[in-house]
Amino acid sequence: MMGCVAVPELAPRRTLGGIVAVWVLxxxxxxxxxxxxxxxxxxxxxxxxxxxxxxxxxxxxxxxxRSQGFTERVAASVLGAALVMGVISLGFGLAALVPG
Structure with a gap:
């Protein structure tokens, strides 16, 4: 099979790190x-x-x-960010109720 060269697919970048980075932000x-x-x-x-x-x-x-799963990854980033911000703001809200 002369002339047929198999090109390996590039390894996709990890996407979970980007989602977690938005949660940390x-x-x-x-x-x-x-x-x-x-x-x-x-x-x-x-x-x-x-x-x-x-x-x-x-x-x-x-x-x-990566275009595959773009919408799901952005949604996971934003939904997780909303949950993280909600939990932290709940903590600040409960702390404001405590007399000190």
Missing amino acids: AAVIAVVVGIFATPDWRAAWLGVGLGGCLIAGFATQLWSG
């Missing part, structure tokens, strides 16, 4: 907002932070260069 944003924002503005800044996580999720998944 969400945790950092939620803690910074919880510490520095006043309680009246905390929900608004968390919404802005979640928007930033959406953009970071898109950018991370575009950077990975």
